[in-house]
Amino acid sequence: MKREIIVDNFAGGGGASTGIELGLNRHVDIAINHDQAAIDMHKMNHPETRHYCESVWDVDPVEACNGHPVGLAWFSPDCKHFSKAKGATPVNKNIRGLAWVAVRWAASVPVRMFMLENVEEFLTWGPVVDGKPCKLGKGKTFNSFIKALTTGIKPNEELTKQSGLKTNHSYWREAVVALGIEHNPKLKLQLSKGLGYQVEWKMLKACDFGVPTSRTRLFLIARKDGDPIVWPEPTHGEGLQPYKTAADIIDWNLPVKSIFGRKKPLAENSMKRIAKGLEKFAFTDAPFLAPDPTKISFITEYANASHQRNMAIDEPLRTICAQVKGGHFALVTSHIVKFRGDNIGHGTNEPLHTISAGGFHFGEVRAFLIEYYGTGSAQEIDKPLHTITTRDRFGLVMVKGTAYQIIDIGLRMLEPYELFKGMGFPADYKISHDSQGKKLTKANQVARCGNAVPPPFAEALARSNYKPLSIEIAA
Template structure:
């Protein structure tokens, strides 16, 4: 299909003059998005065998020429029409190399996909070429009859592949890079291989971000990591774990309980989520040490009543102890989802401080009486549902950290919200739920520690006739009354991966199903799979920018512009 015409910027015109760009395993378009940001225009050719991948790519890269076919049957010179190729990017399917899959190799053809890159290097001679894959690709070696790598031959196939690239006349280097170091709110780590055929040096981009406590950040030399919290749509309801038709798995309950204890009850500074006009303001995160701002009658008040829940980022990977919400998420992976989210926020309760009458949150706040303002906070963290049944002590991740690696199933990262109400303003009708929370934490946290389950936590106090869990924040005592849990949406996962909000995730896909053509929106499951398989655009952009500077030296001022 011919590419649509477009008016190019000076940068786009300059890069077009240097040759075309090819995305050999286009997928959801992460690499293409990063390349476009660097060179000022869309890639020229995108190849993928999956019509769903091509649909989402075409919806976001309209001027690209799309080839919906297996790269194995694509003749490089026919696809490029003998045009000079300035750059190429290849991200072959990684699941048969990834340790996340577990077990023996099932599809040896997928494992050999990197070999499909060699004909492109030989025939089209791109000046620069980039390959992205899981770091385990470096262990690529011959398999035994059971599909497992022969230990003494581990890495031999990778070395053979690198030699083949060098024989073709390419300079080649490889490194493992973390997406959070380049401004992506995920800690996803991947292997990147860079090749050049023009004799120019390979350049690795310098990190632009680091942990908030890093000396380089403190001295303003680098920016702090972007966080999971900024990816979350805090206006989405987080259903209570106590109101589910079907209870959560025991290991999930245990992880949630440990996350609430670490990120809310025992946290020095729980993550509190602000709400403005019923939406979270991603540009500003309150801490529990800040006072509530003046409640106005504008637009029905500036605090929305939501489930007060403490959300923690839980990482279920083995031996993981969870992360702070101030850090990036772990890498997003193309497999089972691994993270959940926990957040906290302040709300203003309407109605009497001794009743559960509440009030319509769409109406202006009522006059504050001498009986109190009936404040509540919602704390949040990310629960991470991977790591296996033995990983019972995982406490998730803080929303102030980057998201962990996103998988293709998107079920491993979940938001946990913990709701707390001032002890003196606890409505009688909510006491039963507060007691239920206490029992939940005793069962799933107390039994997993050396502390006897017959004894109350130090953080659990006894009110008349009731045992509840209390948390003291800024000299104010709150009672935990609920815990909510929900999955992350495709949009939230895409933000964590580094895609802009303008990126189309649900295009119309035309497929031949059961003897007839059907057009329908891309399903959420397919969206998540594309996101989990995608390259983080900011990392691709950083790599391209670092290596194209010398090529654009003949166009003074273009890069600066």
């Protein structure tokens, strides 16, 4: 018997492959993805793997495995046509049906176990009518998918009257067409009898496994070797290790640029987001203070003086301190601003919210303050943060019962390597250049990150469930 292999379908930039490798101490044998840039990043970090830059439907499992049984197959089919963040864009039923490729592999070659990752809305998978998911069929295609893996789809039983259609919808027919087996009686027979897998699924949160993001995903495990499906226990959370937070991924040595006086001013809505975020997350009884303010950025004064004064944050604020009676170092608060939807962001002492493929929607806001003694140019107003969108550059805020004067507010977008760290990738993961040595754009880097499986997810699931066959150990 040839040794078992591990296959990563929809491999992307390598999140699942990295986790599997960390969990099992062995590399993934085959990685498949249609995107050249994704495959290139995968090759950079997993050179031992055999790569297919093709659609998953164009790769023949029999040819790819070359007689080797599959011990573990991983599937992360495109989730955007299930995600609640998709909006009203018409649904592409071909992309929505990509999960059927897992059935194709399991029916074509011996697959002892496979795992599938997707958004929680994957459970609502149903047929599409006029470019929209059919409400009447909500979850019914998912049910037939599970039946195909377990006890089988019975052709005459899988019929449902659908809204907007004059005829019944056949879930059997939907599966046959999706799998492309209309003229393959052998595979159709397997589909009707079922593939005999034990199947379970569960929602898991990345932050529970040491990932500094709150990303929540559905995981499905199917196995047919008689061993039980094991769900890994969380390692972080209440009573366990403390959650990792956005503060853990921020490179505090990077400077932030003042939101004032920019050549291209920030949009008014962006300024309002920053103001609301500061009110909610920074200027509270328990603000998040930067770990070491003496190493962070600089202070820029915006006043009516003829010269703007910039000061290192690790030096006494001599020129300003003359106005406030005494030398004091700055207090630096930080929070994450989210430029998407109506979400203003979150505290830096919380896990980062879900990163998407277009991940340039997270910014870090730093507010620089000095203690206020009742003199100087600060204005005592009820809601000082509203002055952000006016000409005034100072305001008073209360932090733990002490009055502080706002000296400046800085903003920068999170860098790709910070976002990769936020997804749980190793610090040495190669993301900046392609295999030809060409520097990748930030957009290209972030696209690989936002589409990735956080490696600690795959690591925990693989380690809990996959054990090499005894014949392999003996060999």
